Amino acid sequence: MNLDSMYQEIILDHYRNPLHRGLRDPFDAEVHHVNPTCGDEVTLRVKVVDGVVEDVSYESEGCSISQASASVMSDLVIGKKVDDALELEREFLALMQSRGTAEGDEERLEDAVAFAGVSKYPARVKCALLSWMAWKDATAKAVDPAAAAASASVSATAPATPAALDVPEQEKP
Amino acid sequence: MTVTEPHPAVLASGYDVEQVRKDFPILSRTVHDNLPLVYLDSAATSQKPLAVLDAERTYYERHNANVHRGIHVLAEEATALYEATRDKIAAFIGATDRREVVFTKNSTEALNLVAYAMSNAETTGVEAARFRVGPGDEIVITEMEHHSNLVPWQMLARRTGATLRWIGLTDDGRLDLADLDSIINDRTKVVSMVHQSNILGTLNPVERIVARAREVGALTVLDGSQSVPHLPVDVTTLGVDFLAFTGHKMCAPTGVGVLWGRLELLEVMPPFLGGGEMIEVVTMEGSTYAPPPHRFEAGTPMISQVVGLGAAVDYLSALGMPAVAAHEHAITAYALDALASVPGLRIIGPPTAEARGGAISFVLTDDTGRNIHPHDVGQLLDERGIAVRVGHHCARPVCLRYGIPATTRASFHLYSTTAEVDALVEGLHGVRRFFSK
Numbered sequence: 001m002n003l004d005s006m007y008q009e010i011i012l013d014h015y016r017n018p019l020h021r022g023l024r025d026p027f028d029a030e031v032h033h034v035n036p037t038c039g040d041e042v043t044l045r046v047k048v049v050d051g052v053v054e055d056v057s058y059e060s061e062g063c064s065i066s067q068a069s070a071s072v073m074s075d076l077v078i079g080k081k082v083d084d085a086l087e088l089e090r091e092f093l094a095l096m097q098s099r100g101t102a103e104g105d106e107e108r109l110e111d112a113v114a115f116a117g118v119s120k121y122p123a124r125v126k127c128a129l130l131s132w133m134a135w136k137d138a139t140a141k142a143v144d145p146a147a148a149a150a151s152a153s154v155s156a157t158a159p160a161t162p163a164a165l166d167v168p169e170q171e172k173p
Numbered sequence: 174m175t176v177t178e179p180h181p182a183v184l185a186s187g188y189d190v191e192q193v194r195k196d197f198p199i200l201s202r203t204v205h206d207n208l209p210l211v212y213l214d215s216a217a218t219s220q221k222p223l224a225v226l227d228a229e230r231t232y233y234e235r236h237n238a239n240v241h242r243g244i245h246v247l248a249e250e251a252t253a254l255y256e257a258t259r260d261k262i263a264a265f266i267g268a269t270d271r272r273e274v275v276f277t278k279n280s281t282e283a284l285n286l287v288a289y290a291m292s293n294a295e296t297t298g299v300e301a302a303r304f305r306v307g308p309g310d311e312i313v314i315t316e317m318e319h320h321s322n323l324v325p326w327q328m329l330a331r332r333t334g335a336t337l338r339w340i341g342l343t344d345d346g347r348l349d350l351a352d353l354d355s356i357i358n359d360r361t362k363v364v365s366m367v368h369q370s371n372i373l374g375t376l377n378p379v380e381r382i383v384a385r386a387r388e389v390g391a392l393t394v395l396d397g398s399q400s401v402p403h404l405p406v407d408v409t410t411l412g413v414d415f416l417a418f419t420g421h422k423m424c425a426p427t428g429v430g431v432l433w434g435r436l437e438l439l440e441v442m443p444p445f446l447g448g449g450e451m452i453e454v455v456t457m458e459g460s461t462y463a464p465p466p467h468r469f470e471a472g473t474p475m476i477s478q479v480v481g482l483g484a485a486v487d488y489l490s491a492l493g494m495p496a497v498a499a500h501e502h503a504i505t506a507y508a509l510d511a512l513a514s515v516p517g518l519r520i521i522g523p524p525t526a527e528a529r530g531g532a533i534s535f536v537l538t539d540d541t542g543r544n545i546h547p548h549d550v551g552q553l554l555d556e557r558g559i560a561v562r563v564g565h566h567c568a569r570p571v572c573l574r575y576g577i578p579a580t581t582r583a584s585f586h587l588y589s590t591t592a593e594v595d596a597l598v599e600g601l602h603g604v605r606r607f608f609s610k
Contacts, residue, residue, distance in 0.1 A: 006552070007607075037564060038547075038548050038563065038564050038578075038579060039564065039565055039569075039572065039578035039579040040548075040578070041578070061578055062546055062548075062578070063546035063547075063548035063549050064546060064549050064608075065548070065549075121552070124548070124552070127548065
């Protein structure tokens with residue numbers, strides 16, 4: 001048991017000095033995501049120009065992992081083509097679902113590979129994914145507002161994170 | 174009724190917690206790299222003594238059969254064991270009649286049972302009129318309820334058109350009774366409240382609220398999930414109409430809880446779940462229902478868990494609930510003092526052990542005054558083998574009331590020690606060092 005594998009210095013750095021924090025204009029879509037089991041919350045805005053992620057801005061409240069992840073995520077996707085950024089999101093999701101068996105491609109995920117250790121702690125995976133899921137949701141709304149609105153009514157009751165995660169509840173009485 | 178021999182740990186001078194701990198095998202295990210377990214999460218669930226584990230095992234090894242309907246030896250033995258727990262529970266909570274004890278899955282089901290019975294009263298005869306609620310009627314709860322005593326009443330209000338009201342909280346985690354007489358009024362049909370809060374630790378002044386509820390003729394329901402396992406609870410003294418509690422927080426297995434209700438009310442209360450065992454006469458056109466308690470125990474019950482609950486009641490009775498309460502009060506007072514020495518720590522709830530139980534919630538900041546999120550606190554404590562709970566503890570409105578996203582909660586039971594409190598305090602200093610570096 002070595003918590004340093006979760007609380008990497010790079011994560012603590014982002015936690016103490018988050019990048020791109022604060023809600024900015026202009027934006028195409030804004031979402032609010034919560035992690036109901038622990039009270040982590042994020043409000044996140046996305047601006048997309050010509051298929052490129054022009055800006056990601058956010059306000060969030062939560063644990064060090066969720067805060068640092070929002071910082072790392074926004075820094076990674078800003079300036080990327082939306083399709084490329086969505087591919088990074090899939091890679092990060094796979095890393096988080098690896099239960100400590102994957103290291104992540106540092107060439108592609110950059111600072112986000114520091115979260116590899118978090119994947120060993122099922123209860124914390126949702127913390128690391130919160131801002132990524134919010135970004136993905138906001139981007140879908142920004143790219144195709146009509147489709148996003150149509151699917152919103154269907155997915156309104158679905159959990160913000162994929163069912164496959166199936167992490168333990170933290171909030172039993 | 175069985176007379177319980179006193180536990181040897183309470184015969185000598187005072188309460189020998191080290192001897193008590195020997196009854197709980199899990200407390201001697203280690204976690205991570207050979208660290209002793211410091212279990213401070215008993216408000217979530219208690220650990221189980223050997224006597225309870227043995228009772229369940231012996232039941233399955235020797236007596237397993239379905240209850241009530243068989244005429245063979247095993248069925249009679251299983252039924253006797255199952256029903257013996259009903260007697261033990263009745264004695265344990267001061268009930269005057271064993272038929273007042275209904276077995277449920279847990280407290281949540283017990284509370285839902287009452288709430289659903291109340292909406293079922295709409296389609297039941299005039300004898301159930303007392304349970305009917307509708308538009309213009311009011312349901313009263315408190316702002317410190319666990320979601321299990323909040324959501325069922327929200328749902329009842331939605332089903333029936335009744336209005337949900339609640340008693341608010343003071344800054345130091347107590348019920349604000351200033352407007353009690355207007356919140357509980359002639360329109361109030363039912364008042365449901367927690368005895369001892371699972372997040373704040375507050376022990377509520379039940380008698381005062383029950384007295385007001387009685388003045389206006391409202392039913393009273395008490396959530397004893399966090400009180401029955403920790404202190405002497407007597408339904409006659411409390412004066413409530415219903416009491417819900419759960420086995421797994423009082424050293425019994427998961428999967429069994431209790432609804433106690435006044436017999437004259439249970440006799441006219443409509444059922445919640447229909448099925449086998451709860452009926453009298455069944456035809457294709459309709460059914461009549463069994464008298465209590467069986468009217469409220471549809472289907473094959475949780476037999477081995479009920480047997481385990483009986484063993485847990487014996488165990489608690491042997492220690493004596495006054496001794497248990499005194500021990501936990503001492504630990505709580507010690508912990509509140511010790512936690513006050515941690516810089517940047519703020520207790521959410523009553524700051525002293527007066528009218529308070531051993532569930533202590535707090536928030537923590539680092540050297541710069543920045544909040545350290547409870548998830549991070551809990552994770553770093555776990556690294557030291559210290560088990561606490563983090564989050565909103567199924568009482569999110571309490572977190573909203575105090576403007577915090579979540580808390581860290583340490584909670585105690587009859588086996589908790591001051592050394593464990595010391596480990597917690599040392600761990601919290603470590604958490605602050607980690608995030609202040």
